[in-house]
Amino acid sequence: MNSTTIRPARHRSLGDHTWQADAVCQSTEYNPVDPETFFPEPDETDKIATAKALCNQCPVRRTCLDAALEGNDANGIRGGLTEEERRPLHEKIADRLDYSRVNETVSGRDIHLTTAERTAVVHAAYRHGLTTQRLAWLLKVTEEHAKKLYREHRRALRNRELNQPATDTVSSEAGSEHLGRDDFGKAA
Numbered sequence: 001m002n003s004t005t006i007r008p009a010r011h012r013s014l015g016d017h018t019w020q021a022d023a024v025c026q027s028t029e030y031n032p033v034d035p036e037t038f039f040p041e042p043d044e045t046d047k048i049a050t051a052k053a054l055c056n057q058c059p060v061r062r063t064c065l066d067a068a069l070e071g072n073d074a075n076g077i078r079g080g081l082t083e084e085e086r087r088p089l090h091e092k093i094a095d096r097l098d099y100s101r102v103n104e105t106v107s108g109r110d111i112h113l114t115t116a117e118r119t120a121v122v123h124a125a126y127r128h129g130l131t132t133q134r135l136a137w138l139l140k141v142t143e144e145h146a147k148k149l150y151r152e153h154r155r156a157l158r159n160r161e162l163n164q165p166a167t168d169t170v171s172s173e174a175g176s177e178h179l180g181r182d183d184f185g186k187a188a
Contacts (some may be wrong), residue, residue: 006080011101013061019067024058025051039076048082055080070112104137106130110119113139122149 012019027033027072034063040047055061055077065079069089078086097116104122105111112122118139125135136146 011104011109012066013110015110019060019063022060023064024054038078042084048077051077052080065089066112108138110140122153126150126153 024031025033025035025038027035030066031133036055037047038051042053055064058064058080061079065086066077067073067080068086070093072090074083074090075087076083084106092109094115096114097120101111101113101117102120102124104115105117105121106128121138122135125138130138132143132146135141135149136143139149142150
């Protein structure tokens with residue numbers, strides 16, 4: 001019987017550049033690569049095609065693209081995409097929400113997070129009962145800021161509950177009148 005194993009995503013830690021050693025674009029004695037290939041002019045279609053072909057073979061292509069987006073690197077071909085192809089991704093990066101990144105952060109790894117992912121970390125930390133000190137450490141903020149994030153989160157949860165439509169527990173039959181709060185008398 002064949003079994004397929006899906007490895008969990010391995011996200012780049014803060015300041016981690018070790019992935020670059022595995023990149024196909026790194027020139028070596030046996031694989032000389034001209035770095036200029038990855039910085040073509042818009043009309044140099046042969047250079048663009050060559051760079052993309054190299055990127056398509058690269059084992060760290062996704063990491064390279066993430067690094068370019070997270071570092072706001074808008075120059076050259078990165079992760080197999082040209083500057084123009086990455087532009088819409090750059091614009092949307094703050095809204096990216098990858099729960100595997102959130103889970104890794106909550107478990108203690110230092111990972112680049114988007115605005116949406118940072119919000120999700122606060123929610124997960126609150127749900128799991130993490131202390132403000134731990135939240136501060138996870139997000140690399142002060143403990144005071146972590147307290148503020150928890151206050152804002154509690155307020156958002158409270159407001160969400162207040163905005164939920166009330167469910168009518170009394171079945172309404174045709175012709176019956178609706179009971180109000182005062183119809184139940186007073187507690188002893």
